[in-house]
């Protein structure tokens with residue numbers, strides 16, 4: 001790496017952001033006008049896929065460049081799954097991660113390789129597998145004792161319901177008085193939402209100008225959908241009040257299998273979801289403005305999501321035990337500051353495991369041989385990466401609910417090659433084959449009509465399952481060795 005030039009990579013991930021919820025991917029609404037104006041300066045990957053079906057499976061792929069089930073799975077992230085941020089750290093590149101996703105916390109080892117690691121209240125205190133330090137335990141016991149005397153969280157909820165514009169006021173306070181909020185965060189029901197994350201990221205960027213990798217993960221678009229009125233009204237005439245929002249989120253969205261989801265309910269949910277994207281967009285603008293004012297070159301911005309979101313395409317909602325393309329298609333945009341010759345659109349199929357090699361490549365660091373992804377930098381310059389391999393997406397589920405490991409879940413695997421997609425559902429022992437060219441909405445299962453394609457995919461699946469079994473066994477043994485050596 002050239003020691004004289006400082007480089008930065010900023011990875012912005014928006015949880016549960018569907019590829020087709022952005023205008024640049026063909027959506028009829030301009031949900032994120034600010035983001036769109038910056039996207040225009042970068043390269044838009046038209047065929048990007050996640051390798052997971054939920055946050056931990058996808059982030060394990062982003063960080064390790066290895067398919068989620070290999071080398072001991074992803075929750076917790078096994079020590080044997082080397083992450084690219086560990087490599088960056090070794091090369092004196094500062095690594096920073098801020099998020100509020102309970103599955104990406106210290107509890108699941110997702111802090112590994114980060115110099116600076118912020119996880120929100122939800123992640124910090126909802127898990128206790130890891131030993132907490134004295135200070136943290138004190139905070140938790142104080143927190144629960146106060147709660148016993150006055151249930152202020154309930155009071156806050158009540159105020160929220162009565163007070164018009166509660167969210168707007170809260171977000172205004174959070175963005176402007178974030179230092180105070182930071183002190184209060186263990187005691188209040190406030191998560192790291194877009195105003196807080198953007199404030200912290202901006203302050204950090206202003207202070208630190210050496211080699212760095214920063215990842216900011218936004219949970220606002222993730223359900224429950226609760227955008228401020230202003231953002232919602234961009235997409236509909238009438239507001240949805242808090243009581244209705246609660247009904248939509250807790251009754252229909254979370255228990256959709258028990259109800260008939262009619263068009264009106266679905267449209268309301270989509271409006272709320274779009275409102276959330278619009279809400280995050282405002283804070284992305286603040287981050288982008290800061291980046292553009294501070295760095296004119298030597299900065300790579302990557303924008304993506306961990307998975308999409310379902311809106312009843314296959315009679316499923318949000319993201320739970322679903323491996324159809326409403327979940328697997330993700331947006332991916334890369335902006336290289338100071339480069340004008342980059343191409344606008346890339347058609348080639350790319351995946352989340354490509355992010356780690358791309359970032360190492362950008363820092364001129366060697367890409368480990370065991371990384372399964374490829375650097376995407378050649379694609380920015382109009383070259384090809386000649387991908388002829390299979391794209392795998394996988395995760396655990398049970399009875400349609402997300403599970404995080406094999407102890408209580410069944411494998412759900414999708415294998416994609418060119419226009420063909422194969423799905424294996426371990427629990428039901430069902431297989432599906434879709435010709436995505438003629439059937440992009442995955443409605444016609446061709447597994448019985450196309451034995452030669454089925455054979456091809458089964459052969460590949462067998463190899464993959466064998467690899468999972470071999471590498472998991474090895475990972476388990478290495479994990480034990482690691483503990484003994486400690």
Ligand SMILES: [Zn+2]
Pocket residue numbers: 015016054055056306307
């Ligand atoms: Zn997620």
